[in-house]
Amino acid sequence: xxxxxxxxxxxxxxxxxxxxxxxxxxxxxxHQCALADSPARYRVVCAGRQVGKSRSLAILALxxxxxxANSLVLLISAGETASLRLLEECAALALNSPxxxxxxxxxxxxxxxxxxxxxxxxxxxxxxxxRGWAVDLLIxxxxxxxxNEIWRAAEPAIIARPGSRVILSSSPWGSYEHFFxxxxxxxxxxxxxxxxxxxxxxxxSPLISQDDLDKIQSREAAHYFAREYLAEWTxxxxxxxxxxxxxxxxxxYDLVPPNEGGxxxxxxxxxxxxxxxxxxxxxxAAQADVDMNAARVGGEQAVFYVPWxxxxxxxxxxxxxxxxxxxxxxxxxxxxxxxTNGVGSMPSQVLVDRMHRHAVERQRPMTHVxxxxxxxxxxxxGFGRLKVLLQQGRLVLPKYPALLKQLHALEYxxxxxxxxxxxxxxxxxxxxxxxALMQAASVISTHxxxxxxxxxxxxxxxxxPGGTRIHQRPAANDNTTLFMGSPKGV
Numbered sequence: 001x002x003x004x005x006x007x008x009x010x011x012x013x014x015x016x017x018x019x020x021x022x023x024x025x026x027x028x029x030x031h032q033c034a035l036a037d038s039p040a041r042y043r044v045v046c047a048g049r050q051v052g053k054s055r056s057l058a059i060l061a062l063x064x065x066x067x068x069a070n071s072l073v074l075l076i077s078a079g080e081t082a083s084l085r086l087l088e089e090c091a092a093l094a095l096n097s098p099x100x101x102x103x104x105x106x107x108x109x110x111x112x113x114x115x116x117x118x119x120x121x122x123x124x125x126x127x128x129x130x131r132g133w134a135v136d137l138l139i140x141x142x143x144x145x146x147x148n149e150i151w152r153a154a155e156p157a158i159i160a161r162p163g164s165r166v167i168l169s170s171s172p173w174g175s176y177e178h179f180f181x182x183x184x185x186x187x188x189x190x191x192x193x194x195x196x197x198x199x200x201x202x203x204x205s206p207l208i209s210q211d212d213l214d215k216i217q218s219r220e221a222a223h224y225f226a227r228e229y230l231a232e233w234t235x236x237x238x239x240x241x242x243x244x245x246x247x248x249x250x251x252x253y254d255l256v257p258p259n260e261g262g263x264x265x266x267x268x269x270x271x272x273x274x275x276x277x278x279x280x281x282x283x284x285a286a287q288a289d290v291d292m293n294a295a296r297v298g299g300e301q302a303v304f305y306v307p308w309x310x311x312x313x314x315x316x317x318x319x320x321x322x323x324x325x326x327x328x329x330x331x332x333x334x335x336x337x338x339x340t341n342g343v344g345s346m347p348s349q350v351l352v353d354r355m356h357r358h359a360v361e362r363q364r365p366m367t368h369v370x371x372x373x374x375x376x377x378x379x380x381x382g383f384g385r386l387k388v389l390l391q392q393g394r395l396v397l398p399k400y401p402a403l404l405k406q407l408h409a410l411e412y413x414x415x416x417x418x419x420x421x422x423x424x425x426x427x428x429x430x431x432x433x434x435x436a437l438m439q440a441a442s443v444i445s446t447h448x449x450x451x452x453x454x455x456x457x458x459x460x461x462x463x464x465p466g467g468t469r470i471h472q473r474p475a476a477n478d479n480t481t482l483f484m485g486s487p488k489g490v
Contacts, residue, residue, distance in 0.1 A: 016063045023059060023097050031204040032056045035167075036063075040196035041158075044143075044184045045169040048202035048231035053169055057139050058089040060167060064137040065118035066100065071136040073120040076154060078145035078401045086141050087112060087122035134160040137167070143180040144173035145401045147252045151179045172233045173408070174247060181233070202229040224411065240383060240410040240422055245390045248466030252399040254459070254473045256307050258330030264476035266307055267335045267483045269439025270324070270351075271432045272344040278311035279320040280432035282403070283331070284440040284483075285476035289456045292469045297394050302450035302482050304389065304441075305396040305474055307331075309403060311432050317347040324351060325358055333367045334480055337439040337487045339374045370443065370487040374435070379422045382438040383410065389441070393468040406434035445485040450477060 016036035020028045028036060032052055035043060036059070047053045061073045075086050091112050094103040102115030112120040135157040140146055158164035174181055187197025202208050217225045226232045256264075266283040273279045286302040287293070293303045308331075312320060327333065336355070338348040348371045355367040372378065389395035397404065409424045410431070424431035457471025464470070 014067060016060060019063045019066065020059045022099055023062065023093055024055075028056070028059070029204070029206060031198070031200055032059075035198050036060060038196050038198075040187070040191070040193060041164075042166045042168070042183060042187070042195040043198065044180070044187045044195065045167070045198045045200060046172055046184050046231050047169060047200040048171070048229045050202055050208055051200040051205045053200070054086060054089050054141070057086060057141060057167065057169060058093055061086075061090050061120050061137065061139055062094055062100065064165070065112075065114050065120055066116070068136060069116040069118060071118045072133065073118070073137040073139065074133055074135045074154075074157060075120065075122045075139050075141070076124075076146065076150075077141040078399050082142055082401060084109065084122050086139070087120065090120050133157045135164060136161050137165050139167045140169070142170050142401050143168040144170035144178060145399060145404060146180070147250075147399060148177075148179055150252060171405075172227055172231055173243075173404075175243065199231060201231045224409065239408065240412045241387060241390070241407050243408065245387065246397065246404060246407055249390050249393075249395055249397045249464055249468070250399055250404065251396050251462045251464045251468075251470050253305070253396070253462055253470050255309075255398055255400070256473065258308060258327040261307070261330040261332075263330075263332045264307070265334055265478050265480065265483075266331045266476060267337070267440050267443050268324075268327070268333055269436040269442070270336055270338040270344075270348075271435040271439065272317070272320075272339065272342070272347055273313070273315075273432060274343045277430060278313045278432045279315050279317070280309070280311040280436040281324060281327070281336075282309040282433055282436035282440055283307050283333075284437070284444070285474075286450060286479065286482050287457070287470065288475040288477045289471070290450045290477070292461070292471075293393070296467055296469075297392060300449040301392075301394060302477065302479075303394050303396065303468060303470075304444065305470060306398050306400075306403075306437065307474070307476065309398075309400065309433055309436065311402070311430070311436075317343075317350075321347060321351050321354055325354055328355065328358065328364075328367050329362070332365060334365075334483050335443050335487075336367060336369045337442055338369055338371055339435070339439060340371050341374050345371075372439070372442070372487050374439075376421060378442075379438065382442050383422050385441050385444065386438060389444075393464075393466050396464055396468055396470045402430075403433045403437070406431050407437075410434060439487075442487045443483045443485045445482055450482065451479055 017028050017033050029052060035056060065071055065073050091105045094100040104113045110122050138158050158166055168180055170180055183195060184197045187195040203213060226234045266285045268281050268283045271280045284304050285307045286304050297303060338351055340348050352369040355369055359366040406424055410422055412422045457474040459472025461469055461471055
């Protein structure tokens with residue numbers, strides 16, 4: 001068989017559009033071709049739903065690696081899972097194509113190696129992981145969720161290679177101070193050989209009809225439709241959390257997996273899924289190093305953060321309960337708050353029994369399970385508590401796009417009875433992580449005061465845009481009184 005990197009074959013696929021046609025067996029869509037054929041060094045894509053963004057990025061990554069031997073393509077996203085998912089897309093295309101025979105995904109599934117010596121590498125968005133690379137193509141997915149400091153560490157990676165390129169892609173998010181929005185506006189207002197911007201509303205996709213879009217627009221809030229389908233930045237009208245509140249609370253600290261939790265004190269909120277929803281759990285902990293933010297929030301005020309969260313689609317309740325038990329072996333889960341609405345009643349009771357039996361058998365501290373009914377009043381008070389914590393600078397959120405998108409998608413409206421309804425619109429996707437976080441926050445004691453645990457976090461000290469500080473690898477406070485609030489009294 002002729003080597004796939006022979007000069008004549010490479011020349012025939014010099015165009016990304018021809019390469020894509022051979023690789024996936026069908027031509028790119030018109031808007032994808034415009035991106036693929038652009039000569040600009042920086043290509044910036046603001047995209048709506050179902051426009052083929054991930055497939056486009058994967059094809060362009062493979063094209064660069066295929067046509068330039070010994071090249072390096074670096075994939076970055078706001079979260080490690082997201083960047084690995086993009087690499088998986090590349091691997092699926094490569095490993096199923098005779099064109100890229102010999103491509104190999106390494107054992108850690110973080111690097112795809114082609115037979116011509118080119119590499120496609122996925123790295124998490126951390127300065128330590130990104131610095132030092134000399135990159136031929138830098139792809140930043142969900143770029144609007146990547147911290148400015150991470151971008152400043154990543155951008156120099158292209159300087160050392162002649163002909164290097166950058167592709168930034170994201171849904172609209174963030175302020176004018178963020179690098180993604182600045183570059184997209186530059187490429188829109190003054191496109192050049194250096195920067196070109198691409199606007200992909202959902203209407204550019206041949207998979208979506210205008211009739212479908214009209215129906216969605218008729219039943220959704222204008223700002224939501226503009227953001228998710230028109231791919232436009234919007235103001236915060238109708239959104240429960242403002243963009244500023246969320247942006248000011250985010251820091252790129254490390255999430256600590258339960259098996260590395262070191263028995264740190266946490267509380268967990270649980271949202272049981274049904275049908276398309278996920279079973280989700282989100283944890284809250286208080287920072288051990290109280291002095292780090294004493295000047296900002298007051299010496300006795302605790303600063304909370306999310307040490308871990310996860311959502312599992314199509315996982316059976318029994319398996320999710322097993323998972324919650326495993327988590328309680330790694331963390332000291334002081335309390336689980338579990339909703340009993342809908343499908344949640346029976347699995348919540350099973351979890352109560354499991355945690356009791358687990359504590360007796362393993363001779364571990366009891367994980368108490370609070371069963372709650374999530375009604376309109378509870379949601380208003382629970383999310384109100386999160387909002388106050390955000391405004392006070394007492395809650396630090398991880399750079400975790402799924403959670404941030406759900407929090408940003410929360411909308412409120414006043415019902416005829418005068419109450420406020422808070423929910424993520426059904427067509428906006430899931431709200432499971434946002435609901436789980438609200439449940440966890442419900443047991444924060446409004447009268448609890450913080451004391452220093454004598455243990456600090458590890459690594460660099462980071463700061464949110466709002467000025468709250470947190471260690472790269474934070475440590476949890478062991479003061480249980482911080483989580484003795486009544487979950488039914490929120």
